[in-house]
Amino acid sequence: MQFDPSIIIFLSSGLFLGWALGSNDAANVFGTAVGTRMIPWLTAAIICSVFLVLGAFFSGAGAADTLGKLGSISTPAGAFMTALAAAISVYTMTKAGLPVSTTQAIVGGIVGWNLFSGTPTDTKILTTILTTWIAGPLLAAAIAMPLYSLTMAFLRRSNLHLLRVDAYTRIGLIVAGAFGAYSLGANNIANVVGVFLPSSPFREFDIGGYYTVSAAQQLFLLGALAISVGVLTYSKGVMMTVGSSLGRISPIAAWVAVVSHSVVLFLFASKGLESWLASNGLPTIPLVPVSSSQAVVGAVVGIAVLKGMAGIRWRLLGKIVVGWAITPFLAGIICFIGLFFLQNVFSQVVF
Amino acid sequence: MEKLRLFRRTKNLEHEIDEFLSKLSESAILFKLAIKAYLREGCGEDFDSKLTEVNALESTADVLRRRIETELYTHTLIPESRGDVLGLIENLDDLLNYFEGALWAFHIEQPDISAEFKSGFKKLTSMVVAAVDSLVLAARAFFHSPLAVNDYNHKVMLYEKEADKISTKLKSQIFASDMDLAQKMHLRDFVEHIDNVANWAEDVADRLAIYAIKRMA
Known part of the structure; x- marks a missing residue:
C-alpha cells in the first residue's frame, strides 16, 4: 500500500488531542508534587513523558480494543472529525472553566460518528463505558480511603523524623508519578489515536527478529509522543496551580491520590491482569479508557471524607459533575455537524 | 545517586536539629548552675565560667541555626513545614539569647x-x-511524634x-x-529577667501546638 500524505493532516486532530491531554492530565499525576515544590517541574515532566510513552506502547491495546468496538471508524476523514470534535469540546469546556475529560469527549465523538454514519452503537459496550465513568472515581475513593488511613497510622507508629518522612514522600511521589504516567499512557492512549486504528497507515515490522512492533503500537507511539510534547510544553502552569484547585492537600495525601488514581487507570487498562483474573475464574475488569481527572478527584474526595469533608470546594465539585454530563453530548453534536460539513462541503468520505 | 544524597542530607540535617536542641538543653542547665553560683558567691570564678560556657553554646547554636535555615531553603526540604520549622528554631534560639542576656545582666550589674x-530566686530559676x-x-516530639507534643506542652504551661506565682510572691517580698x-526596682528587674524565659517558653509552646496540629x- 502506498503512503498517502493526507493521513498526516487527518492524524493532526488526534495529535492535537494528545497534546491537550498531555498538557492537562500530567497535572493529575505530578501536579501536587510540583505545586508543593516536592519535585522540580523538569524532573516530573521528563519522568512523566518517558513512562507515558512506555505505557502507551506496551499496554495501550486493551482500552483501545474496547473503544474500537464502540465504533469502528473506517475512514481517516471520519476519524479526523471524531478526534477534532473531542479536541474542540475539551478546548471549549476548558475555556468555560469546566473540568473536562478527554475520555468522555472521544466517546461522545464516536457516538456522534455512529449516529451520522447510521452504524448502530453497541449499547452493551456503551453501558460498560458509562458504568466505568461512575465506577472509576468511586473505586479511586475506595482505594484512597484505606490507603490514606494505613499510611497515616504507619507514620504515627513509626515515629519517623519529619525530614525522613519528607525524603520518603519525595521518592514515593516520583515512583507513584512514574506508575501514574505509565497507567495514563496505557489507559488514555486509546482516546488520542484509538479512532485512527482501523485506518492506520502503519504496518507491523520486526526489530532484529526479537520483537514485533505492531501497526497499533506505532500509532500509539506517535500519539504518546504528542502527549509528551503536551507535557513538556504546556503542563508547567497547570501543575503549579493544581495544588489550589479542588482543595489544598498535603504531599502525603497527594501521594495517596496519585497511587489510587494510577491503580484505577491500570486496572482498566491491563490485559495481563484481565487474563490472570480470567484464568483464575475471577470476574474480569473491562478494559476501558477512564478519566484521569475524575479518578484523581475521586481519590481527593475520598481523603476529604475521612477528614470530615474538610477543605472541599463544593462549587468546583459541582462544576466537575456538570462537565462530566455535558462533555460527551457536546462532542457528539460537534462531531455530527462536522461530519456533515466534511462530507457535503469538502467531499470527504467519512464512513 | 540523587536519592543517596537526599538521605545523607536529611540525616545531617536531623543531626543538626538534634544538636541545636541539645545546646538549648545544656544552656538551661548551665543557666541554673550559674544563678546558683551567683547566689552562693556572687560574680566569682564559678559564675564566670558558666557564663563563658553559655556564651559559647549560644554562638554554636547560632551557627547551627543558620546552617539549618540554609539547608532547608537551598534544597527546598519539607516545603509544607519549612516555615514552621524555621519559626520554631528561631524562637528557641531566642531562649538562648534570654539566658545569655540574663547572665550578662548579673555579670554587669551585680545585684545585691x-x-x-x-x-x-533559686525556686524561680528551677521552675523556669x-x-x-x-x-x-x-x-x-514535634519532629518524631507530633501527637506527644501536647503532653510536654502541658508541662511547659504548668511550670x-x-x-509566675513565684515571681509575683518574690516581687511582693522585695x-x-x-x-x-532603687534597689527594690533593681531586684525586680532581675526577677523579670529570669521569669521572662518561662514566659517566652510558653509563647513558643503555644506556637508549637499549632505546628503539631x-x-x-
Missing part, C-alpha cells in the same frame, strides 16, 4: 541579693529551667504558671522590704 530572697526542659522535649526603692492534619 539579700539572704531572705535567695531561696525565691523545668519549663525550658519540657519545651525542648516538646520540640523533639510557667508556677514561675517591695515589702526595707530596701531603697498542622503536621497531623
Whole structure:
C-alpha cells in the first residue's frame, strides 16, 4: 500500500488531542508534587513523558480494543472529525472553566460518528463505558480511603523524623508519578489515536527478529509522543496551580491520590491482569479508557471524607459533575455537524 | 545517586536539629548552675565560667541555626513545614539569647541579693529551667511524634504558671522590704529577667501546638 500524505493532516486532530491531554492530565499525576515544590517541574515532566510513552506502547491495546468496538471508524476523514470534535469540546469546556475529560469527549465523538454514519452503537459496550465513568472515581475513593488511613497510622507508629518522612514522600511521589504516567499512557492512549486504528497507515515490522512492533503500537507511539510534547510544553502552569484547585492537600495525601488514581487507570487498562483474573475464574475488569481527572478527584474526595469533608470546594465539585454530563453530548453534536460539513462541503468520505 | 544524597542530607540535617536542641538543653542547665553560683558567691570564678560556657553554646547554636535555615531553603526540604520549622528554631534560639542576656545582666550589674530572697530566686530559676526542659522535649516530639507534643506542652504551661506565682510572691517580698526603692526596682528587674524565659517558653509552646496540629492534619 502506498503512503498517502493526507493521513498526516487527518492524524493532526488526534495529535492535537494528545497534546491537550498531555498538557492537562500530567497535572493529575505530578501536579501536587510540583505545586508543593516536592519535585522540580523538569524532573516530573521528563519522568512523566518517558513512562507515558512506555505505557502507551506496551499496554495501550486493551482500552483501545474496547473503544474500537464502540465504533469502528473506517475512514481517516471520519476519524479526523471524531478526534477534532473531542479536541474542540475539551478546548471549549476548558475555556468555560469546566473540568473536562478527554475520555468522555472521544466517546461522545464516536457516538456522534455512529449516529451520522447510521452504524448502530453497541449499547452493551456503551453501558460498560458509562458504568466505568461512575465506577472509576468511586473505586479511586475506595482505594484512597484505606490507603490514606494505613499510611497515616504507619507514620504515627513509626515515629519517623519529619525530614525522613519528607525524603520518603519525595521518592514515593516520583515512583507513584512514574506508575501514574505509565497507567495514563496505557489507559488514555486509546482516546488520542484509538479512532485512527482501523485506518492506520502503519504496518507491523520486526526489530532484529526479537520483537514485533505492531501497526497499533506505532500509532500509539506517535500519539504518546504528542502527549509528551503536551507535557513538556504546556503542563508547567497547570501543575503549579493544581495544588489550589479542588482543595489544598498535603504531599502525603497527594501521594495517596496519585497511587489510587494510577491503580484505577491500570486496572482498566491491563490485559495481563484481565487474563490472570480470567484464568483464575475471577470476574474480569473491562478494559476501558477512564478519566484521569475524575479518578484523581475521586481519590481527593475520598481523603476529604475521612477528614470530615474538610477543605472541599463544593462549587468546583459541582462544576466537575456538570462537565462530566455535558462533555460527551457536546462532542457528539460537534462531531455530527462536522461530519456533515466534511462530507457535503469538502467531499470527504467519512464512513 | 540523587536519592543517596537526599538521605545523607536529611540525616545531617536531623543531626543538626538534634544538636541545636541539645545546646538549648545544656544552656538551661548551665543557666541554673550559674544563678546558683551567683547566689552562693556572687560574680566569682564559678559564675564566670558558666557564663563563658553559655556564651559559647549560644554562638554554636547560632551557627547551627543558620546552617539549618540554609539547608532547608537551598534544597527546598519539607516545603509544607519549612516555615514552621524555621519559626520554631528561631524562637528557641531566642531562649538562648534570654539566658545569655540574663547572665550578662548579673555579670554587669551585680545585684545585691539579700539572704531572705535567695531561696525565691533559686525556686524561680528551677521552675523556669523545668519549663525550658519540657519545651525542648516538646520540640523533639514535634519532629518524631507530633501527637506527644501536647503532653510536654502541658508541662511547659504548668511550670510557667508556677514561675509566675513565684515571681509575683518574690516581687511582693522585695517591695515589702526595707530596701531603697532603687534597689527594690533593681531586684525586680532581675526577677523579670529570669521569669521572662518561662514566659517566652510558653509563647513558643503555644506556637508549637499549632505546628503539631498542622503536621497531623
